[in-house]
Amino acid sequence: MFETKILPQAADPEAELVDVVIVGAGMSGIGAVWHLAQRLPGLRFVVLEALESFGGTWRVHRYPGIRSDSDLYTYGYSFKPWTGAPLATAEEILGYMQEVIEENDLGRFIRYHHRITGAHWDSASARWTIEGCHTDTGTSFQIQTGFLWMCQGYYRHAEGHMPDWPGMEHFGGRIIHAQTWPDELDLTGQRVVVIGAGATAATLVPAIAGRCAHVTLLQRSPIYYRSGRFALPMAEELRELRVPEEWIHEIVRRKIQYEQAKFARRSFTEPEAVKAELLAQAREHLGPDHPLDPHFTPSHRPWQQRIAFIPDGDLFRCVREGTASVVTDTVECFTECGIRLSSGQELQADIVVAATGFHLSVLGDIPFEVDGQKLDLAQTVTYRGMMFTGVPNLAWVFGYFRAAWTLRVDLVADFVCRLLEHMRQTGARQVEVALRPEDAEMPLHSWTDPEDFNPGYLMRGLHLLPKRGAKPEWGHSQDHWEDGKTFPAIALTDPVFVYR
Template sequence: MVTGTAPHASRTSSDTPSTLDGSHTDVLVIGAGISGIGAAHRMRADFPDLEFVVLEAQDDRGGTWWTHRFPGVRSDSDLFTYGYRHKPWRGPAIASGDAILDYLDEVIDEDELAPHIHFHHRVTALEWSSEDNRWTARVTRTDTGRDLQISADFLWMCQGFYDHDTPHTPHWPGRQHFEGPVVHPQNWPADLDLTGNRVLVIGSGSTAATMVPALARTAEHVTMLQRSPSYWLPAPTVHELAALLEPLALPAEWTHEIMRRAYTQQLDWLADTSRTDPDSMHDFLIETIRPLLPADTDVATHFTPSYRPWQQRIAITPDGEFFAALREGATSVITDTITEFTREGVRVSSGEIVPADIVVTATGFDLAVFGNIGFTVDGEAVDFSTRVTWRGLMISGIPNMAFAFGYFRHSWTLRVDLVNDVVARIFHRMRDRGASVVTPALRPQDTDMPLLAWMPEENFNAGYVRRSQHMMFRQGDREPWTHMHEYSHDRTALPAADIDDGLQYR
């Protein structure tokens, strides 16, 4: 791909505390990650006459790609579908965090978005006034501690779906006795030296799949300790179709679209077959990795999950690098539960002590409902767990607010692009009707509609979903109050969505 800003180079804005204080804008975007930058692009492309401001709590752009700096950080989705529809991806399908930041920087530069993005601005409260028909954001500058406020006609929540500040770390007895460092990938120390150390990684999800081979390049040995196995898929860093297309010197837009369709078809097959024929998908995934494992591997114990395929994320390992590290003896896998930490490592339920000089808790994250920001509507606090979503991009009873939420199985950005299309249609409808407010509202036939879980466990049961169900918004049993469809459904349903059904304009 075309190289942009140097890896992790800061684009921190130089605005003073008075730049935004007391100002008003047409659209306020919260978050400058993949979703927020996509929303900002749409504002520039489709509504050049509207003013917009992007607020980011972190000290730079990129969201998860800025906050995660552990060794080997990379995508676990292909970049042809994770990248934006409008912006061709020009690199290998699996890319490093730095390459993704470069890509986002190109979008920021090409669309001249930098003046609209304000870092160090943490939104602490969002208040809607029906009298004024506007939102007021209470904001704290994280670099100065100064408080300010900004008002907006429309609120676009693009803050991501997990808590960037506090990663999920279980409580383990005796942790205080361990003599080495215990680090979470979300808070990786820049000066941590792994050379010659025995590293214990707790967890076997996407983060562990990413970092274990990278840690093994410098550590003496890396042990991955998992409570239960995950499904794995060795994926080529460069798709064979991309390799065939490269000598043809096609325009980047053509290659991007061809590869986007190829990966979408593959993802559709994985998701649909996992649902309709989970046994055959289970066999496919297990038999795909079996030849890559050391000959003496107990596949049933260490690589056979207890859930059906795609009830949790499949761990992607580019070119099978994780299995290569296993075969070389640089890494090993233990499947057991932790009884306690000791001075020299952790004791598992079998009684074995797993020795370690450094422990990495790749134990995931917790969801954050709209960035854990407090919402009020006309002075009344909003409890999102009692409200229902309109097509997974607005919330019942919340005026002039849209949000970006992507996919767990397909690439996140595929849905972000679709959501942006619907929001743009709603903006145009408001203009056509001379409306200043749009609010999702249950129809008369929805009065007794049951409120279902935001994510049914039979659909997707990752730990961060189970831990957070109680605080998430709900969905109904009928359109337009449903969410968590696959891309194969949304790519036709959302463009055809009736933006009058369930929405009130005034």
């Protein structure tokens, strides 16, 4: 794992009162603090991070092969050119983030080992009171802030989702979750079964194939895979022409954004054509003799669940060469020597890895109160996926399902900076979003339509998320290309914003 030096901690302020608190020092939090430092340097702000250093996902996940599933031209920041291969390892992403922090002197704003245990809004003072504890010393802290910017991600770092399969206690081998991979685990000579279907499994299986005796991917139902070169010809050609990296980053970034948005729209308008294209890619890598059905032929529409990118078809190649195999079935029970499937087949295993997803974490699982009342976020309505009715002076970064997470970080950061500057200019100390009179009869629905997108983690936690309305502004758009035009045009004088 990438070794990073711990950057200097921010000095304790004389008074624990700041203008903005950013929660989380992952990709979202570092992006947010860069925007604040560049655009509103006169504000007092801090970043609170529970871990020992920056990185979030890329520091927590340690399973073999851990890498981005999105290209770094769009997963990386708009303001920091990416110059490496389009997909990056956790080590490379941490190195990229460290450069952002050091080049912009952001370490002075970040406080590590700060776990938040409660957040309380008081309308009389127009402040949030943040309570927490230092994870290294156990001592408590309290900070008051005028604005709270939640950048903590969307899943629980401490543990992944582990199904309670019958007979697990009888298994003679070892069961682990990919999210909490033990550093000392030796796979040499071991028979490994990876349970799950998704980006983690698609990354993990090729990374350990050949290192263990054999690895089997056990999936309840298949997903779609998209394969491509582990390179971007356009970026390579522009570099040969000696185009500045800043220009290359922006050109390639826009091209990828456009193509991703176009492909996502086609998954709705031409689902059968997109399905045929994806299966043709699988056939090309697997060869003519390997059946696509049932292991690589999903029943859902493309992009109804996330499509996993596999560089140069590495997962397919492992299956074709025999170092990995795929089984599509469900677990009946664990046995002493492995797993008995519903079909009656038994998989022999020494190590079972659950790549079965994670627990959705809404606002970091932090208890919130607004004027003494416990906040139930599921009873609120979201404004463009970043603010919520009845919750003052708070913004949340929740990324895209079908595009790089960081694309939305930049859009939300631009909006928040504009909002804070507008409040400063008008003397407003409090802002919240509210349904307008014309929204009174608007139908409300779940955060996302399961017919649109329905991965397991989202369906398990959908009841925790805010409602969405039938109008575009009262929902979380998944069209990042359109958002790139809509977000900068948001009128801060719109009656949806209630200032005090």
